Amino acid sequence: MFGAAKELRAICARGVVCLQIAHVRFTVNHMVHYQARLDATFAALSDVTRRGVLEQLGGSDASITDLAQRFHMTLTGMKKHVSILEQAGLVSTEKVGRVRTCKLGPRELEEAAAWIEQHRQLWSARFDALDELVEHLKRKEKADAQRKRR
């Protein structure tokens, strides 16, 4: 039943790619809102080179030239991969002088905010219910005390 997901987990059993998958998995919760984002993310993660790039950037930032050399491809080819990762928010790039440096993207920060929001919703609901129960118990205690006094 969970075949495809299992396969995906097996493909990226470790490192930063796994971290990104955890984020994707988390994002699945918000599927209605993030459908388009998910499409971009899955498209970005569907390629072995791009998963390798993420793993590489999890260790340290790198220039497009570095990455092209490491993955034995042309500068143009690597630029295309990086651009797909960038559109998915998995990588961000910055050009300093003539060198474009790549690092892991802003997605992580967004996920952290979403994580807090999800917990906030759970706990607000939980504590609203506790609040009602506590009000009820308090009134009951008062009523009992008054009855005893009489």
Next chain:
Amino acid sequence: MPNEREGSSAVMNRTVVERKSDRELVVKRTFNAPAHIVFEAWSKPELFKQWWVPKSVGMTLVSCDMDIRTGGAYRLVFSHPAFDQPMAFFGTYREVTPHKRIVWANEESDEGAVTTVTFEENDGKTLVTFHELYPTTAALEDALAGSAEGLPEQFAQLDELLAGRS
């Protein structure tokens, strides 16, 4: 009762959630009642059952055993339409100080959190601080997924999504 919520101000009742560190979650809320009442609602299974699982989560608390004393055990069993099997959460109370403090260690896996809840009474109101400490960052990241939403459901959704793409 029409005035059911009289005396509880909306501002005071705000729930504050904070990720204190990579491995810590802190939730705070002030309740308009003395500590012994809030503690009672937290420590008696029949009362605990009434508020612990928000309706929006879609889960049912099937059973709730709480031997609430230092060294005592707890076991909560949940069911969810998306799970074939009910899910059990269990562990041990490391410290129980009535009306003040409960500490429990979750024992379903090595990645279980240690949770500390404190009840601080001030002027008839009680500040509840819920503090969870996870052994690893990954365990904390997965915590909500594992408890409230459930991984099987998420992986089923992921499966559908991936199946649609291939």
